Amino acid sequence: MSKARELLLLHLSQAEVALDRAKNNSYSDEQKQQYQRKLEALFEAVKADSENRMSSLNDSDIYNGYRNHLNFIFKSLEFLDSSTLNQIPYEIVECLKYAMDDWLQTSDKYIIVTSLVNDFENFSFDPWVAFDYSLYFDIEASYGGLDFPHKLVQINLPQAFSRDYLALVVLYHELGHFIDMRFRLMDGLTSEVVKRVNQNTFNIAELSELKVYLPNLKDYILHPHPPPILSTSTQAFEATMNHFSEYFCDLFAAQYIGDAVNHYITYGTANQNRSSFTHPSTVERVKVVNDFLVGQDNIIVRLIGEAIFKICSTTLQKRYSTVSSNEFYSLVPPQLSSVSELHGVMAKGWHIWLHERDIMSSKLNSGDTTKIYKVLNNLIEKSIANYITSKKWKDACFAKGLGLPDIPEASTQSDIQQLANCLTKQDIVDLLHKKELVIRPLLASDQLGNVGIDFRLGQDFLVSIQGREPFINASKNYWLSGGANRDIFQFFQPTRRQIGETFILHPHQTVLAVSLEYIKVPDDCILLLFMRSSYSRLGITVSTMAQPGYTGCLSLELTNNNNNPVNLAIGARIIQGLFQRVSSSTAYFDSQRKYVCQVRPEPSAVIKDQDLSVLNHLWEASNNRVPSSITP
């Protein structure tokens, strides 16, 4: 047997193992599940076909056929494996889908998949699987019509920044690469520009402008070739095309996120003022984006705009709205009303970070920049998630023929309820209208009961896991061996679900969940939370309350006391809350808070309690111990 055949057998075994492992993947999106089933069918076809022909196979059959087909399986799995429920940052992916839909025809069927990589600079688009049309044709022709109607748009993003919406704006630039390659926009433009240079149809002013933005075009400008000679296989051509592509992707991103993309590029490249083979100088890139955003004439913007119009019949245009709401400064996720605001929320986040961080700092009563960074990202994430959830909810209600009643009108009477202790429906409505109470999203007005409000189960969970440490140390006493060195978070595993999906709560298990709603409790109320009776009857308990002025999703510590697992629907109304007035207003952020504007469950921060240090010191002193000689 030839060596190529031996290697093919190895390749087949590797693919079988990889597919076996991938069988455990769980995707929320049925299209991904179907795609994986297609991969399994492809593998079976490759295996059967190659086994049938093994004795007559030549190296060309293997190298040009089976090897490529198996590599395709691996490449697809590389991203599918990362796009399971637990890992995919669906909020940003939804934003990218909206942007992608602006450019594709309905016949285009693409699935955005992500790979979280351990490389802090690796924001990239991998074109391998999306555009290998010949490969798909070859598979179809080789295996009796086996087709892949959906193609994967593979985007890498650094694991470290998967929830960093200031950094994730870069993904719009990467999506630009996908659109560019899908329509071969900048290939075509570069060829046409070089042709025009050769035909001498640019005027002198245009040529001098082009030389600044596209320095490699100088070769063509200085030595024009008579038409029709045009070579795309030169270094100058490729460099020019690379530069056009980067300009296009910057402009593509700027349509959705304004100048946010400039900030990251400027810092990442140290504001590089020289071009490289692959990228134009940062100074020119920033200028092109800024000229586009302010409507200043710029030859690069003009040429790219013309090419887009000719090829895609669309135009370069601002596709985001400025989020004018100041609710960020009240530590509340803004309520977004359109897709254009959905894109705009990230530009707003950058604006706050660059220019208005001090307002958030003042609101949080903290100069801790990292705290502001976390809160800002939480608010951006939740505003995107709320938009997506609300839209899906409305669509589902419409599909089921259900109406969406508005929240009742505010009361015309004033202050008469001030003395009431437990707030009634009308009190709550009035507070909502005055924005002293914020609940987002409030999907249905019937969540408001006569004396309280129902809250829904959110999408994120921390499930406790048993590790090598014998116990969680909820003290500062480290004399008992074990449990000393592990952060409490290490005893939990995060997991995500989509709205409408389910989460199984096992018998006697406690999980940390959050409410779907982000809330701001009035400064003069506490919020007491109980299970709704229907869920209490299933044996599920919760024990929690929220302080006056609390902002964030509600932390829900759910325990199943039943002997049977309970399958809970994400988005179901499981909690009821009662607001009770306190005798005077308190400012939540006047004291240092451990849980601030959380949108996903956060593990216990009990270890930050000052009391624990005092208690440990007390114990050490009274037992002749060397003070805190063992600490984590």
Added chain:
Amino acid sequence: MLYSHSYQEKEFDFFASFVRNVLLGKEQYRPIVQPVIVDAKSLVNNKKDYFEIDRKAYDLIVFLAEKAPDFFKDLNTEHVTNSEYQYILNLLTTHPEPIIA
């Protein structure tokens, strides 16, 4: 990286194999080969520009048009002979420089 083979390069390998299959009489490969040849001729004769040629086979069309403009200029795309397919195959399999398109 141990080795690198871009998807564009694979596209050329695949297309070459499709042309080989056409030469072997496998008709199911002709529908993917023929439009590329037609667009290469259109590009050479300025019937289509770089914005108008098929986006999915862009690299192949540009490569063929640039490699042999005289051949495509007068090619009868309605009736491509086996020797002409063989010529196209040779263009695809004998390019020494890296493919940049």
